[in-house]
Amino acid sequence: MRKVSKPMSLRRRESLWGYIFISPWIIGFFLFTIGPMIASLIFSFSDYNIISPPTNFGLSNYIKLFLDDPDFWHSLGITATYAIVAIPLNLVFGFALAFLLNQKVPALAFWRTIFYIPSVLAGVAVAILWGLIFNPKFGILNWFLGLFGISGPGWLSSPNWAVPALILMSLWSVGGGMIIYLAGLQGIPTTFYEAAQLDGANGWQQFFHITVPLMSPVILYNLIIGIIGTFQYFTEVYVLTSGLTGGLGGPAKSTLFYNVYLYSNAFRYMNMGYASALAWVLFVIVLLLTLLVFRSSAAWVYYEGEIQNK
Amino acid sequence: MDRKRLYQVFALFMACLMLFTACAPKTGVNGPVDITIFVGFGAGSDPDSMAALNTIAEEYNASHTDIQIEFMFSTWEEHTSKFTTLLAGNLAPDLAFPIGIQGIAEFYDEWIDVGPYIQSDNYDTSAFYGPSLQLLKFNNKTIGLPLGVYPSVTFFNEDLFDSANVPYPTQQYDPTWTLQRMVEAAQHLTLDENGNDAANLNFDPTKIVQWGWGGWCGPFRTVPGKFGGNPLGMSDDFKTANMNTDGYLEGMQFLYDSIYTWHIRPSSVDEGSTFTGMDFTFESGKVAMFECFSWASYAFPNFTTAGNWNVATVAAGPNFSAVSPVNADTFAIPAHSQHPDQAWEVAKWLMEPPMQSRLCSIFGCIPSRKTLAGSWVDSMKSEYPNVDFQVFIDSIYWMDASPNNESWVPNYSKVWDATENAMSRILSGESNDVQQVMNDLQAQVQGYLDEYWAAHP
Numbered sequence: 118m119r120k121v122s123k124p125m126s127l128r129r130r131e132s133l134w135g136y137i138f139i140s141p142w143i144i145g146f147f148l149f150t151i152g153p154m155i156a157s158l159i160f161s162f163s164d165y166n167i168i169s170p171p172t173n174f175g176l177s178n179y180i181k182l183f184l185d186d187p188d189f190w191h192s193l194g195i196t197a198t199y200a201i202v203a204i205p206l207n208l209v210f211g212f213a214l215a216f217l218l219n220q221k222v223p224a225l226a227f228w229r230t231i232f233y234i235p236s237v238l239a240g241v242a243v244a245i246l247w248g249l250i251f252n253p254k255f256g257i258l259n260w261f262l263g264l265f266g267i268s269g270p271g272w273l274s275s276p277n278w279a280v281p282a283l284i285l286m287s288l289w290s291v292g293g294g295m296i297i298y299l300a301g302l303q304g305i306p307t308t309f310y311e312a313a314q315l316d317g318a319n320g321w322q323q324f325f326h327i328t329v330p331l332m333s334p335v336i337l338y339n340l341i342i343g344i345i346g347t348f349q350y351f352t353e354v355y356v357l358t359s360g361l362t363g364g365l366g367g368p369a370k371s372t373l374f375y376n377v378y379l380y381s382n383a384f385r386y387m388n389m390g391y392a393s394a395l396a397w398v399l400f401v402i403v404l405l406l407t408l409l410v411f412r413s414s415a416a417w418v419y420y421e422g423e424i425q426n427k
Numbered sequence: 428m429d430r431k432r433l434y435q436v437f438a439l440f441m442a443c444l445m446l447f448t449a450c451a452p453k454t455g456v457n458g459p460v461d462i463t464i465f466v467g468f469g470a471g472s473d474p475d476s477m478a479a480l481n482t483i484a485e486e487y488n489a490s491h492t493d494i495q496i497e498f499m500f501s502t503w504e505e506h507t508s509k510f511t512t513l514l515a516g517n518l519a520p521d522l523a524f525p526i527g528i529q530g531i532a533e534f535y536d537e538w539i540d541v542g543p544y545i546q547s548d549n550y551d552t553s554a555f556y557g558p559s560l561q562l563l564k565f566n567n568k569t570i571g572l573p574l575g576v577y578p579s580v581t582f583f584n585e586d587l588f589d590s591a592n593v594p595y596p597t598q599q600y601d602p603t604w605t606l607q608r609m610v611e612a613a614q615h616l617t618l619d620e621n622g623n624d625a626a627n628l629n630f631d632p633t634k635i636v637q638w639g640w641g642g643w644c645g646p647f648r649t650v651p652g653k654f655g656g657n658p659l660g661m662s663d664d665f666k667t668a669n670m671n672t673d674g675y676l677e678g679m680q681f682l683y684d685s686i687y688t689w690h691i692r693p694s695s696v697d698e699g700s701t702f703t704g705m706d707f708t709f710e711s712g713k714v715a716m717f718e719c720f721s722w723a724s725y726a727f728p729n730f731t732t733a734g735n736w737n738v739a740t741v742a743a744g745p746n747f748s749a750v751s752p753v754n755a756d757t758f759a760i761p762a763h764s765q766h767p768d769q770a771w772e773v774a775k776w777l778m779e780p781p782m783q784s785r786l787c788s789i790f791g792c793i794p795s796r797k798t799l800a801g802s803w804v805d806s807m808k809s810e811y812p813n814v815d816f817q818v819f820i821d822s823i824y825w826m827d828a829s830p831n832n833e834s835w836v837p838n839y840s841k842v843w844d845a846t847e848n849a850m851s852r853i854l855s856g857e858s859n860d861v862q863q864v865m866n867d868l869q870a871q872v873q874g875y876l877d878e879y880w881a882a883h884p
Contacts, residue, residue, distance in 0.1 A: 164882065167511040168537070173882075252703050253696075274699030276857040359504070368695060369857040370848055384508040385840045 157393040165390035178394035189395070191370065192378040193402075199280060199374070200347040203287045208339055211294030212332070216324075218295070219302045229299070236293035244356035247286045248273070273357055276371035283353060283372065294339045301335035302328070330419040337418050341407055348403050351376040375399060459495045460769045465510060465520035467501030468530030469756060470722070470790035479789045487776065494769050507533065519763030521770040524574075524777065525756035525790055528562060528833035531570050535835045538759040542569040544771045558828035559795040562755050565835060571757035572778050575792025578822035579645070579741055579751045581609075582709055582723070583716035585813075586734040587637065591616050591624070596716065596739035598815050600825060602747040606653065606681065609716075609742040613639025613691035616715035625690045632690040639691040641708040641717030642682070646843070647850040648832040649752035650678035653744040658832045660846070660872065665837050666880060668872040670846075671865035677745075680861050683853050695854035709733065718742075720754050721819050724791045727811060738818045741825070753826035754833065756792050793819055837879035845871045 125133070136143075161178055163171035182189050218229050235243070250256050251272035259269030272282035309327045318326065329336075354372050359365050365381060366373035379399070383392035466472055471480060480498045488495045499520055501509040513519055514537070523530065523538075531538060545552065552560055552572070559573035581596055588595055593615050597604045616639030617625035624630060625639065643649055652658045656674015661667060669675065685692040693701065698708060706726055708714045712733035718741055730736045743749040758774045760767050777786065780796055784803075787794045793803055800820050807816045836842050849868040852858045 168514045253699065254701055255703060271696035271699050274696045274855060276852075276855055367848065367851050368855040369852040371857070381840075381844070384511075385844070386838070387507070387511060387840075 157396060160390045161393035161397050163390045164388075165393070166387045167389050168387070171390060178391050179398075182391070182394055182398065188370075188373065188378055192366075192373045192375045195280060195371075195373060196348060196350065196375040199284060199350065200344065203284045204340065204343040204347055206284065207287060207291055207294060207343055208336060210288055210291045211339065212298050212336070214291060214295045215298030215302055216328070219299060229296075233292040233296055236290040236296075240352035241356050243286075243289055244353040247282075247289065247353075248357055251282055251286075274368055276369040279358075279368065279371045283350075283357075286353065294343075297339060298332065298335055301332050305331045331421065333414075333418040334420060337410070337414050341410055344406050344410065345403055348399060348406075349376060350374050351380065355380070459491070459493055460766050462494055462496045462522065462766060462769055462773050463520040464496060464498050464522040464524050464773070465501065465513070466498050466524065467503060467506035467509065468523055468526035469503070469754075470792075471525055472500045472502055476789050483782075483785075487773075494773060496773055506530070510534070514761070514763050517763075519761045519765070521764040521766050522758050522760060522774060524758040524774070525786075525792075526571075526759050527754050527756060528831050529754075531563075531565075531757075531759055532833060532835035532839050534761075535565070535839075537761050537763070538568075538570050539762050539764075539767060540568045541571060541760065541771065541774075545569065545572075548775070550775070554797060555795045556797060556823050558753075558823060558826050559755065561828040562753070562826075562831055563757055564829070570759050571774070573795035574756040574758065574778065574783060575787045575790065575794050576756075576823055576826070577720040577722040577754040577792055578819055578826050579643075579649070579718055579720050579753065580818050580822055581716055581718050581739040581741055582730065582736060583739055584709070584712065584714070584734045584736050586712075587616055587715040591715075593715075595737070596742070598737075598739050598818050600740050600749055600821060602743050602749065604740060604742055604749075605747065606742045606744055609640065610685070610689055610691060613685075613715065614689060615639065617691045630690070635690065635693075635697075637713045637715070638693050638708070639715045640685060641714040642685065642692050643752075644707060644717060644719035644723065645752050645832065647678070647846045648843075649827075650682070651675045652750040652752065652827050652832065653741075654678050654681070655744060655746045655748070657830065658827060659830050659834060659836050660842075661836060661876065666876060668869050668876055670849075670872050671862070671869040675868075676861070676865050679849070679853055679865055682850065683859070683861050686854070687856075687859065694856055695851065696856060705729070709736075720752070721793055722754060722791050724807075731811070735813060737814050738816070740818060740822065749825050750827050751822040751825040752832050753823075753828070755795075755831075756787075756790055793823070837883075838875040841875045842872050845875070 160171055162174050162176065163178075164173040165171040214232055218225065218232065222228065238246075250258050253259050253269060253271045253274070256269075256272075258272070262269040270278045272278050305328065309331070310323055313323050313327055351374065354374050354377050355365065358367050358372050358377075365385075366377045375395070376399075379392050379395040382388045382395060466477075466480065470476060477498070477500055484496050484498055510520075510523070544550070550572075555573050556576070559576050562576075563570045563573060583596055585595065593612050596609070596612070611626075614625040616637070617630075617635060618637040619631040620634040620636050621629070621631065625632075648658045648660070651660060651674030654674035654677040656672075656678070657669065658674075659665075660670045660675050662669065682692075686694045693708060693714075701713070702708045702711055705711060707717065707719065707723060707729075709717050709719075710726060710729040710733055716739075741749050741751045758777065760770045760774070764770055776782065780799060783794050783796055784799050786792075787799075787803070788806070794800070804816045804820065807814070845868060849864050852864050853861065858864050
């Protein structure tokens with residue numbers, strides 16, 4: 118007697134088909150994201166030069182990194198300095214631009230497009246462009262400073278000015294954050310402002326007591342994205358400093374950002390094990406900073422629904 | 428659709444996926460052996476060179492049935508990561524070509540000794556310049572045969588020398604043409620915007636419009652040898668760094684003085700501004716002379732635009748001994764190659780005189796075979812009749828063959844970067860304390876040596 122298999126329930130069939138359809142992504146995710154992450158975690162505890170199998174498993178990479186590697190602390194310091202200045206600067210500029218472009222000004226769409234376009238350009242192209250802007254003799258920046266009688270520095274060739282130059286350059290992509298702020302600003306109900314006006318609030322009071330609190334979730338989002346992006350800063354430095362005296366991260370290691378140092382270890386010194394340790398330390402740093410920001414958000418981020426439920 | 432059909436679809440999908448990922452190139456059992464030649468350790472990966480090399484591959488493949496060759500190209504910036512990835516993926520190329528001393532040093536343990544091949548084939552190496560053979564010998568291991576060399580010479584702008592009424596530097600190796608005399612000449616050739624030269628008391632070093640000297644275009648390791656030091660900057664057993672003594676300290680002091688004391692050379696800040704877009708400051712017509720390798724030949728058209736130029740010998744150091752830093756091109760056979768014997772056969776074909784000449788014309792090197800020197804000089808002369816190209820040939824006998832400025836040291840790239848960073852600190856003005864910079868370098872390099880020997884007891 119032929120055994121008749123029990124048909125699957127609709128729910129199970131839908132689930133199965135769902136898994137089948139997303140399986141290319143899941144397989145790719147495990148093969149090309151989770152797999153390499155696990156491998157790099159294992160490598161980080163070993164001496165691994167890519168060519169030979171990993172050896173000497175232990176904590177030596179991490180011990181050396183924290184206790185015996187001045188370049189690790191130097192690169193972390195440069196990255197932190199950049200982050201401390203560039204992130205707030207980008208938050209403020211992005212917010213200010215969005216606020217201005219949320220007003221009723223002529224040719225609004227044109228201005229929004231103009232300010233957003235730079236953030237669409239690829240990092241390498243932007244770096245090359247800014248290399249020209251920063252040129253001390255022929256660049257537009259020093260020409261502009263010259264109009265005010267200021268003799269501009271050698272932006273990228275001077276160890277003192279290289280990081281400030283990169284911070285200045287970071288404002289180029291402020292349009293990306295601006296668009297998100299703009300969407301947030303347009304989501305604020307006008308009734309809040311009308312009520313505030315009836316209560317006699319002036320423009321500044323409306324800004325600080327309505328706009329900023331209601332925009333705080335967007336600020337939180339941009340802050341976290343900014344932290345992650347800043348600690349992954351690499352392309353611009355790679356393009357702008359590779360040809361300088363002193364090489365990548367120059368002049369005189371003044372632009373030795375964390376990821377530049379990580380890259381050098383992985384692909385110049387062939388210390389993939391040590392580079393993996395650097396990558397995991399970076400991961401933990403970014404994770405901790407993100408958690409810290411999330412934890413602090415209870416004190417300064419306002420969620421409309423949350424308050425209403427209280 | 429029932430469960431069975433679903434499983435069938437899923438199994439088919441997985442089978443396709445595995446088939447796709449399992450696809451890998453294979454060599455026929457009885458067919459010709461495929462030899463992959465990795466290009467990326469030096470010259471050869473610009474579009475013109477790639478086209479020329481591919482033509483050579485077509486010619487080789489048309490005339491050989493047992494071996495077929497294919498060039499695999501990489502940019503210089505990516506050569507390390509690409510080559511290591513190929514090795515790790517068990518896809519090692521069979522030849523690295525062209526490759527310089529630096530490329531050899533970066534992967535020193537990866538190259539096989541071709542000495543046994545040279546011996547078993549009774550290969551005639553007497554046809555090559557002696558120093559060029561020395562370049563490729565490391566600890567009793569011979570890496571390849573010398574394809575070409577790039578000795579250093581002094582390039583000078585005749586127009587600027589004529590204007591300043593300063594005699595040209597010598598074109599015959601002469602121990603009295605020293606760095607000190609070079610500095611004296613350069614001071615007369617360095618001008619401020621008022622036309623005062625650097626030897627004049629009224630000279631304004633903040634308003635320089637013309638420099639007498641553009642420096643040495645090579646890495647810092649080309650410098651100590653000029654001052655009687657060892658270019659490697661460490662003891663013979665590679666265990667003790669000697670970076671704050673001898674030639675290293677004197678060389679760095681000379682660099683510092685050339686910028687900040689004698690004012691004859693632009694700083695790296697000046698180089699990043701006044702000379703933007705140029706590979707060599709000499710291309711500006713505002714620099715009277717500089718020392719560089721012969722691979723600067725790709726910029727000769729720009730030199731010509733800048734003025735009438737010529738070449739002279741390198742200046743001798745304080746001990747009256749001239750050292751012409753050299754780069755070189757050769758081939759190397761990776762230890763991971765599946766076909767080292769066939770790779771050697773291909774390498775020999777590439778080193779045959781007509782092909783050597785042709786390859787050097789692609790890469791810009793001077794053929795290391797003595798019989799080819801005359802035709803190289805003639806060919807260069809036809810393009811630049813004013814220039815004395817014999818100086819390049821003469822310089823081969825003055826080159827830093829062993830140890831070479833690119834020779835292997837432990838923790839090679841780290842030591843290299845540390846040395847370049849020390850030079851950058853001085854050239855950029857980040858520090859004006861030469862002794863301190865060299866002490867820092869000494870400590871850093873000693874740390875790298877200790878690290879290496881701890882891992883390689």
